[in-house]
Amino acid sequence: MSERSGSPEPSARGRELTLNEAARRLARIPQIRISGKMATAPLLSLLRNGELAAFAWYPSQVIPRLKVPAAYWQSIDIADFKKIQIQPGKKSRKGTYPIWVESLFDTYLEALFGAIGPATSTDRRDEMLRADLRAVVNCFDETREVSLAESDWTGFLVAKGYVESEEQSPGKRGRPEKSWSDLVPYLVAEIVGPDTKIKAKSKKIVENILQAADAAGIQNLPAESTLSDRIDVIYRTLTALGIK
Numbered sequence: 322m323s324e325r326s327g328s329p330e331p332s333a334r335g336r337e338l339t340l341n342e343a344a345r346r347l348a349r350i351p352q353i354r355i356s357g358k359m360a361t362a363p364l365l366s367l368l369r370n371g372e373l374a375a376f377a378w379y380p381s382q383v384i385p386r387l388k389v390p391a392a393y394w395q396s397i398d399i400a401d402f403k404k405i406q407i408q409p410g411k412k413s414r415k416g417t418y419p420i421w422v423e424s425l426f427d428t429y430l431e432a433l434f435g436a437i438g439p440a441t442s443t444d445r446r447d448e449m450l451r452a453d454l455r456a457v458v459n460c461f462d463e464t465r466e467v468s469l470a471e472s473d474w475t476g477f478l479v480a481k482g483y484v485e486s487e488e489q490s491p492g493k494r495g496r497p498e499k500s501w502s503d504l505v506p507y508l509v510a511e512i513v514g515p516d517t518k519i520k521a522k523s524k525k526i527v528e529n530i531l532q533a534a535d536a537a538g539i540q541n542l543p544a545e546s547t548l549s550d551r552i553d554v555i556y557r558t559l560t561a562l563g564i565k
Contacts, residue, residue, distance in 0.1 A: 336471035340364065340375065340405040341416035343469050349485045350478075365402045368394040373477055377420055377465035383453050384432045387425060389467055419464035422457065429457060503539045504530060504548075512555065522556055 338346070347353055347360035347367075355363065367373040371391040379387040407416040433453060437446055478484070507530045514520050523529075527549050534542055543551070 337468040380460040
């Protein structure tokens with residue numbers, strides 16, 4: 322079979338996640354407890370046990386959004402599933418997971434007959450079946466990329482009580498952000514007088530700010546030398562601007 326890929330364009334698809342994106346976001350959940358940037362194996366496990374459900378946009382007018390059953394993932398090994406990881410130079414590692422239309426045919430048939438239902442007139446039912454089956458069979462040598470609906474992902478997080486942590490930029494990894502925004506009220510109190518005039522620089526300004534912030538329970542405070550340097554910059558800037 323030739324691997325041609327196609328995807329219908331429904332008018333309202335909603336936000337979707339590729340499996341690559343889902344694995345990356347799963348890795349940011351503390352309870353998953355992995356050290357890498359992608360939770361590839363945990364994502365496959367969740368698809369296998371049905372806690373997360375993926376879907377493909379199928380070439381069907383009746384069932385355009387076809388859920389990929391958990392049983393399908395149970396037959397997929399981790400080596401094959403790793404194609405959701407991006408690896409430059411490897412055609413099979415584009416970050417997507419395509420599924421052959423033919424491989425989901427049984428799932429489609431079950432959904433199709435359930436969707437048409439006995440209430441549909443016999444003539445109309447036969448017409449719909451013939452047209453839809455013809456469209457699907459004609460696409461047997463095509464693939465459809467698997468995705469997750471953002472709404473399903475959100476439902477999963479809520480059901481499990483999970484919260485994604487923010488993705489850190491490479492330059493900040495391992496270095497927590499200092500509580501500068503929390504220190505602003507104390508900086509202002511030490512630098513600006515009650516008459517809104519700038520106070521003379523005091524040798525105890527750093528000590529006063531750190532003591533007040535510590536008493537207020539603010540954590541991750543900067544070192545005295547770091548704060549002193551920042552205050553020097555503030556005073557030099559005020560002087561340059563002619564603010565007194």
